[in-house]
Amino acid sequence: xxxxxxxxxxxxxxxxxxxxxxxxxxxxxxxxxxxxxxxxxxxxxxxxxxxxxxxxxxxxxxxxxxxxxxxxxx
Amino acid sequence: xxxxxxxxxxxxxxxxxxxxxxxxxxxxxxxxxxxxxxxxxxxxxxxxxxxxxxxxxxxxxxxxxxxxxxxxxxxxxxxxxxxxxxxxxxxxxxxxxxxxxxxxxxxxxxxxxxxxxxxxxxxxxxxxxxxxxxxxxxxxxxxxxxxxxxxxxxxxxxxxxxxxxxxxxxxxxxxxxxxxxxxxxxxxxxxxxxxxxxxxxxxxxxxxxxxxxxxxxxxxxxxxxxxxxxxxxxxxxxxxxxxxxxxxxxxxxxxxxxxxxxxxxxxx
Numbered sequence: 001x002x003x004x005x006x007x008x009x010x011x012x013x014x015x016x017x018x019x020x021x022x023x024x025x026x027x028x029x030x031x032x033x034x035x036x037x038x039x040x041x042x043x044x045x046x047x048x049x050x051x052x053x054x055x056x057x058x059x060x061x062x063x064x065x066x067x068x069x070x071x072x073x074x
Numbered sequence: 075x076x077x078x079x080x081x082x083x084x085x086x087x088x089x090x091x092x093x094x095x096x097x098x099x100x101x102x103x104x105x106x107x108x109x110x111x112x113x114x115x116x117x118x119x120x121x122x123x124x125x126x127x128x129x130x131x132x133x134x135x136x137x138x139x140x141x142x143x144x145x146x147x148x149x150x151x152x153x154x155x156x157x158x159x160x161x162x163x164x165x166x167x168x169x170x171x172x173x174x175x176x177x178x179x180x181x182x183x184x185x186x187x188x189x190x191x192x193x194x195x196x197x198x199x200x201x202x203x204x205x206x207x208x209x210x211x212x213x214x215x216x217x218x219x220x221x222x223x224x225x226x227x228x229x230x231x232x233x234x235x236x237x238x239x240x241x242x243x244x245x246x247x248x249x250x251x252x253x254x255x256x257x258x259x260x261x262x263x264x265x266x267x268x269x270x271x272x273x274x275x276x277x278x279x280x281x282x283x284x285x286x287x288x289x290x291x292x293x294x295x296x297x298x299x300x301x302x303x304x305x306x307x308x309x310x311x312x313x314x315x316x317x318x319x320x321x322x323x324x325x326x327x328x329x330x331x332x333x334x335x336x337x338x339x340x341x342x
Contacts, residue, residue: 009135010132010133010135011132012135033135033138034138034139035133035138039142039144039177040133040177041130041173041174041176041177042173042176043169043172043173046169048172048173048176049176050176051176066132066173067132067133067135068130068131068132068133068173068177069130069131069133069142069143069177070128070129070130070142070143070144070154070156070174070177070178071105071106071128071129071130071131071143072104072105072106072107072108072111072114072128072129072143073104073105073106073127073128073129073130073131073157073159073293074104074105074106074107074127074129074157074159074244074245074292074293074294074297
């Protein structure tokens with residue numbers, strides 16, 4: 001049994017399995033969620049994760065993530 | 075006020091520039107409150123706008139393949155102006171725009187920090203606080219504000235690149251309720267000056283432009299019209315008409331008649 005990873009995504013607690021290759025990265029998470037990484041932005045524990053750092057940024061249990069995109073607005 | 079002079083002839087283009095970005099259209103439109111994304115795209119195309127405001131919100135993780143705004147309003151064709159609509163504190167506004175910058179790479183943003191419903195009136199204390207942080211962080215801040223000449227001047231002195239007072243509360247469609255104050259505010263502002271909220275129909279947009287505004291920002295007036303695409307066209311023409319009337323310079327008002335036809339040579 002691999003380690004479980006608990007993340008808070010957009011205010012909701014979710015469990016993920018740690019991949020065989022090592023800790024889950026932001027890029028790995030976006031892929032897992034089926035999101036196009038070019039169309040979203042990610043904040044981890046109230047700090048921006050630069051787009052260039054998605055692959056290197058590894059997630060730990062308890063991390064709070066905001067994943068946002070643009071929608072219609074005035 | 076903007077320095078653009080009257081186009082002496084058709085060869086001179088009447089453009090405006092905010093923080094180094096030059097535009098022809100003086101209409102900025104929001105992308106919210108439409109029936110669907112298809113209508114959003116069609117109305118924006120009909121408006122002739124080159125800048126569109128967009129909101130930043132959480133992705134619906136249960137429906138990751140849902141169509142996105144970018145699929146209907148091409149960010150390569152339109153300048154996206156991320157806003158902070160729905161932010162009631164400076165901190166929320168700053169976090170939102172930092173995310174927007176990461177999502178799209180834009181530094182040009184619309185800051186609004188709002189007070190509580192039902193007025194959603196600009197919270198100037200929060201606005202100043204957020205503007206200071208954002209400007210220090212390299213953002214080019216177009217700022218939604220109260221029709222307060224002192225606040226507007228202070229925001230300009232801080233480095234905001236456009237001053238955007240309300241004509242009436244957001245989404246109210248009440249029109250420009252404060253034309254005298256809008257006119258007085260403008261005298262002390264050298265960066266672009268826009269009416270940002272309150273426009274309800276084409277004549278309201280024309281009035282804002284006749285007052286000398288650089289441009290007008292609106293959303294609900296188009297999105298909540300019975301026929302948004304037709305209203306988008308109306309707004310395009312109203313903005314152009316108001317701008318031309320401003321450049322032309324209106325005739326003086328007089329209390330009484332002044333006939334256009336000569337009073338001499340009449341048959342008797």
